[in-house]
Amino acid sequence: xxxxxxxxxxxxxxxxxxxxxxxxxxxxxxxxxxxxxxxxxxxxxxxxxxxxxxxxxxxxxxxxxxxxxxxxxxxxxxxxxxxxxxxxxxxxxxxxxxxxxxxxxxxxxxxxxxxxxxxxxxxxxxxxxxxxxxxxxxxxxxxxxxxxxxxxxxxxxxxxxxxxxxxxxxxxxxxxxxxxxxxxxxxxxxxxxxxxxxxxxxxxxxxxxxxxxxxxxxxxxxxxxxxxxxxxxxxxxxxxxxxxxxxxxxxxxxxxxxxxxxxxxxxxxxxxxxxxxxxxxxxxxxxxxxxxxxxxxx
Ligand code: BDR
Ligand code: CA
Numbered sequence: 001x002x003x004x005x006x007x008x009x010x011x012x013x014x015x016x017x018x019x020x021x022x023x024x025x026x027x028x029x030x031x032x033x034x035x036x037x038x039x040x041x042x043x044x045x046x047x048x049x050x051x052x053x054x055x056x057x058x059x060x061x062x063x064x065x066x067x068x069x070x071x072x073x074x075x076x077x078x079x080x081x082x083x084x085x086x087x088x089x090x091x092x093x094x095x096x097x098x099x100x101x102x103x104x105x106x107x108x109x110x111x112x113x114x115x116x117x118x119x120x121x122x123x124x125x126x127x128x129x130x131x132x133x134x135x136x137x138x139x140x141x142x143x144x145x146x147x148x149x150x151x152x153x154x155x156x157x158x159x160x161x162x163x164x165x166x167x168x169x170x171x172x173x174x175x176x177x178x179x180x181x182x183x184x185x186x187x188x189x190x191x192x193x194x195x196x197x198x199x200x201x202x203x204x205x206x207x208x209x210x211x212x213x214x215x216x217x218x219x220x221x222x223x224x225x226x227x228x229x230x231x232x233x234x235x236x237x238x239x240x241x242x243x244x245x246x247x248x249x250x251x252x253x254x255x256x257x258x259x260x261x262x263x264x265x266x267x268x269x270x271x272x273x274x275x276x277x278x279x280x281x282x283x284x285x286x287x288x289x290x291x292x293x294x295x296x297x298x
Contacts, residue, residue: 004027004113005116006032007119008117011033014231014232015047017210017229018119020203025235026235031062033047035065036075036156042084044063048096051093053203064103064124079218087210087213110128110134115139120160123164139178140234142177142178155262160262163255169251174279178234187224187228214229233281244284249280
């Protein structure tokens with residue numbers, strides 16, 4: 001029995017790999033898209049593109065929020081390109097968009113207990129909490145216990161909609177946070193790229209081209225030798241919780257700081273007396289993570 005999930009995402013190179021991993025190894029009931037790495041129109045098109053090349057034809061794809069709750073949209077064109085999924089040559093998508101909105105689709109799926117995996121800004125997830133639901137657990141790629149990647153202390157998915165993140169972290173639901181602490185361990189090194197190319201299929205070629213583009217932008221923008229493949233880590237944590245090590249800690253979202261809006265304030269040493277509201281991942285079994293990821297590409 002695999003876990004029944006909704007993947008809420010903003011593809012995005014690493015989101016595209018998260019779609020593949022979730023579709024192959026979980027009971028993926030819906031892909032909902034949100035504005036983030038690119039506009040909603042582009043992230044939705046990109047989800048359809050990835051589903052098309054991966055032969056994922058039985059999972060509805062529905063579009064959600066086109067803007068954050070309380071600020072202007074923030075995109076990551078410098079990392080993911082103008083399309084949001086620059087690099088590979090994608091054929092025209094044959095997977096359609098579901099006529100329902102992401103919220104209607106989610107509320108249909110959430111009639112039964114379901115885990116939400118969120119790999120984009122949390123705008124859609126915050127809205128899903130508003131309707132009756134059976135959300136079992138929310139597993140998030142976002143935040144960090146220390147540094148950020150869009151601001152000194154803020155990670156992209158949280159900074160792109162801090163108010164939504166705040167609602168989610170205050171929801172009282174079981175939350176697992178897979179932040180930069182853990183995703184910066186999932187590096188697509190040249191050896192990993194070689195293992196993917198050796199598979200020799202058209203899908204492996206697309207994944208290789210995605211990761212090559214990601215390698216280049218991470219090198220230019222962040223000076224990384226190999227790019228961190230963030231979003232599949234959150235999916236992997238649902239497939240096999242033993243892949244990560246995590247601790248129950250209190251996490252607050254900074255909404256007003258002069259220099260720190262969008263930071264995840266993690267009470268690592270439990271100095272505040274505030275109750276833990278999330279399992280915060282800090283360790284990853286890197287080899288087993290890549291075996292899992294490469295296995296589904298194969
Ligand atoms: C997160 O931001 C996006 O650019 C990636 O897709 C990932 O979800 C990493 O900070
Ligand atoms: Ca993402």
